[in-house]
Amino acid sequence: MILHLGFKTPFLFRIPTAMNKIPIGEWIQKFVELLTNRYETEFRLFSDFLNDRLGLLIQLLAQIRPELVILFIVGVVYLKKRNWKNVFLSLLGLLTILNLGYWRETLETALLVTVATHQVDGGCCSRKVKNNISANLC
Numbered sequence: 059m060i061l062h063l064g065f066k067t068p069f070l071f072r073i074p075t076a077m078n079k080i081p082i083g084e085w086i087q088k089f090v091e092l093l094t095n096r097y098e099t100e101f102r103l104f105s106d107f108l109n110d111r112l113g114l115l116i117q118l119l120a121q122i123r124p125e126l127v128i129l130f131i132v133g134v135v136y137l138k139k140r141n142w143k144n145v146f147l148s149l150l151g152l153l154t155i156l157n158l159g160y161w162r163e164t165l166e167t168a169l170l171v172t173v174a175t176h177q178v179d180g181g182c183c184s185r186k187v188k189n190n191i192s193a194n195l196c
Contacts, residue, residue, distance in 0.1 A: 112166075112169060112170065112173065115169055115173075116162075116165060116166055116169055119165050119169065120162060120165060124156050124161050127165075128149065128152045128153065128156070131148060131152060132145055132148050132149050132152070135148045
């Protein structure tokens with residue numbers, strides 16, 4: 059069924075109604091359910107493996123005094139940017155996080171993002187080539 063706008067409209071400008079829509083959402087939902095049901099054990103094993111490893115890394119990082127981690131991060135910011143404004147803002151932000159009591163949550167989030175980026179990036183095997191285009195070396 060096509061809705062008309064009250065005047066003759068070319069074919070390209072006709073608005074399809076719900077009856078003509080492709081049920082992509084339903085297809086994707088069924089596909090995800092199929093994968094989840096068929097490979098539940100494998101997904102569970104992989105999830106448990108990652109949770110164990112990430113938990114160990116988080117516990118390791120939580121043992122280090124937050125002030126030392128902040129100094130390390132601020133040092134890296136200084137070495138990368140050589141700009142006191144970036145250093146000051148990084149220091150201010152990290153001290154605010156520490157003061158508000160969100161240090162562990164921040165460590166967890168930073169670690170998850172770092173691990174996910176490392177996995178997607180292929181383990182840091184890309185480099186910049188001419189005109190800042192990233193080249194994959196894997």
